[in-house]
Amino acid sequence: MRAPITYSLTGDGPPVLLLHGLGGDRRQALGLLPGDVRATRIAPDMPGHGDTELTAEESLTFAEFAALVADLLDTLREEGKLPIKAMPVVGVSMGAGIAVALADDRPDLVERLILIRPSWLDRCPPPNLAPFPLIARLIDAFGPEAGSVAFRATPEYQSMNETAPAMADSLLGQFTRSHAAERSRVLADIPSSLPLPNRDAYHRLQVETLVVAAPDDPVHPEQLARTVSNWIPNARLVTVPRKMPDPTEHQLALQRVVAAGLAPPTPGGGRS
Known part of the structure; x- marks a missing residue:
């Protein structure tokens, strides 16, 4: 039996789903978005992370995690806490993988993707x-x-x-x-586990995607992020400063990129 998934639902405005990395929690995910951005933030703790327990029989795969997220969003919709429409999904590392798996399995839930420092591709x-x-x-x-x-x-x-x-x-x-x-x-x-099995599966994604890379990160290689952006049709790649020597600069730059990626299109077709 699954343990109940713990989540935060904070703020007001357009909904955005925020997904943490491996070994992180919803606080990490909430930190991906600047505090002054008007949005309803949905940030779950995945099983074995934060306040969500891990049961002995629980399957730990991207497909299972994406299904849990979909169930959570469906429940919040049914309860009237979220509108019945697709929303942006922002994920870092493992969260980027969950976001990709969610977009593949439940495209009705995903309006766009912001994939921060992805770590998975097609090698397992x-x-x-x-x-x-x-x-x-x-x-x-x-x-x-x-x-x-x-x-x-x-x-x-x-x-x-x-x-x-x-x-x-x-x-x-x-x-x-x-x-x-x-x-x-x-x-x-x-x-x-793999978010998607191969290049063809990434190529089938039909969702606006922004991929965020940082140099000199051996766990989240910049080249891997570039490959993800090449495999997803019409994806854009943005690079932020590396974490060292100034982690604060990296985090602030990351938040600016995410905020810009969530901004609505301008009349000329770009983003405000």
């Missing part, structure tokens, strides 16, 4: 996500605290700490997140 598991199953194995073997010490000693961590220290710190956060031991399976299983 993606080599750029190899640290996550490693972290899961170390947590299972040693527990979160000792597993963190063991991870720091691995070549994977040491190499990333030299080239992308902000991402190395983010990976260490997987050991200290809430219920890390009970939820380690998420880090092992999701990298072995």
Whole structure:
């Protein structure tokens, strides 16, 4: 039996769905949009993240996560909390993958996509996500605290700490997140799932798409984002500053891009 999905429904204005990354939660998703943008923000915690529990029999795949999101939106529509119309979907990393899977399975729900630093394409598991199953194995073997010490000693961590220290710190956060031991399976299983199976499936997407990339991010390779933007018809690619040396600059630039991507078209055909 599924655990109830926890979500935030805040603000007023046009609805927008915000989807967090692997090991994140709805607070991360809410941070993708500037506070001064008028919008009704729907931000769920996926199973094994935030306040949504993970049951032993739960399937951890992009298809299952997209179905959960669709069920949530359908319920909110039925309750009169959301209008019966498609909405923009903004997702970061794993959330970008869920957004793609949702657009493929339930195009009636998705008005446009904003895919931030996507990490999945058509390789399973993606080599750029190899640290996550490693972290899961170390947590299972040693527990979160000792597993963190063991991870720091691995070549994977040491190499990333030299080239992308902000991402190395983010990976260490997987050991200290809430219920890390009970939820380690998420880090092992999701990298072995794919949002869509191949290039042809991406090419069939008929939805306006903005892909956001950042350089020097080994977990979210810029080239992978470029490939996603090439595979989805008429997708646009925007690059924001890398996370280091100024994570604040990166986040503010990301929020500006998302806000611009949500703006309605101008009479001349562009975005305001």
